[in-house]
Amino acid sequence: MDKNLKRMTTMHRMQTKGLELFYKKGFYNTSIDDILKELSLSKGAFYYHFQSKEDFFISIIQNLVVRKVYGMLIEPIEGETDPFTAIEKCFENALAIAEHNELDYGFVLGNFMNEFNGRNEEISKYLRDIYKVWEVNLVTTLQKGKTDGYVARHVDSEGVAAFLISSYMGIRMLMVEGNSRNLSYHFLQQIRQYMKSLAQTRLV
């Protein structure tokens, strides 16, 4: 267990830095040497721990991306009874993090889905699976919201889920350079407007 610690530490350092650079510069446009240079490690160390660049990336998905998407975008909505409020808070939080230039894993997901689509089927599958869990979770919460009287009954939960995710990824795509604060404000405003039109009208 003690010797496993060293192994884990080094692997984790590589994965963290790897994700940072892959996200910033793209997977195909980031060399292993780029990562190794920043960590002052050698090729030998890398290929001792990972079989290939692809294998390395898959380990990043499984160890970092999956968990973060869960923590940031799935769990905060999961148990909640009022779906629209939960979703609003969740997006608000995620966009705030994105503004501070930290990794926003919702968009990390979309970003990589985009880069690997049609180029690497295996990796694409891993990413799509995460997306699907996210989507299913949203649908479930929305459906439950109907029984609890928060969501209008005519609402197409699957359509709404797909639309929410896609608009979120879209706004993140446009949130570059300086206008990101302005954009995320606009986005949250409009998402509220949209969700309001889907809410069950309460009879008082």
Add this chain to the structure above:
Amino acid sequence: MDKNLKRMTTMHRMQTKGLELFYKKGFYNTSIDDILKELSLSKGAFYYHFQSKEDFFISIIQNLVVRKVYGMLIEPIEGETDPFTAIEKCFENALAIAEHNELDYGFVLGNFMNEFNGRNEEISKYLRDIYKVWEVNLVTTLQKGKTDGYVARHVDSEGVAAFLISSYMGIRMLMVEGNSRNLSYHFLQQIRQYMKSLAQTRLV
């Protein structure tokens, strides 16, 4: 003029094939040789017409992307008096084209903005300019829609424009593999719902 024709033909062939491959595999992940091989042309021919790979890409933006975005996404909305109907038709058409695997220039734009962001400031600027024209045009049309009684007066035109574009790009990001038909149907349904909530309630 006659000899200019040959020049133009070759350049256009390179640009068309270049856009196709850059879009499919990414700019940095597509070599000039990849393009040349498919056209049975040589390096010499390429560097006779273009100064560099970057210069080549800029010419593609100016000659293909700009015009197509105008034709597909800006002009169809520009003159219309009823903004929401025009936008709906426009998106419907663009998504139908995307489904048939043809180049969808709205997303081409987003795709490249994403790839070049933080990596090539010059190219990013060209792309952002196109985006801005699109946005401004939407805002203008929405504002006019207020005077004409189609758009509710409380609506924040800039917010709506940003939201429409981002959700469009987002849905295109997710429209991969087989479920694209389903997704685009959902998207159009939800976009209608959203826009309905922004429409001026007509007094009959």
Add this chain to the structure above:
DNA sequence: AAAATTACCGACCAAGTGGTCGGTTCAAAA
């Protein structure tokens, strides 16, 4: 203390990359 295993080093390799350059083809101008 000796042996074995883990973690890491860095020179090396084949296959590309963007870009250069001296040369060739061929239609139009002289």
Add this chain to the structure above:
DNA sequence: TTTTGAACCGACCACTTGGTCGGTAATTTT
């Protein structure tokens, strides 16, 4: 017919890429 120049060819260059491999230092196991 000769000359000229635009359009194109392809060998070549310096450099980077993912990946290999023989070696070594340090730590555990025996």
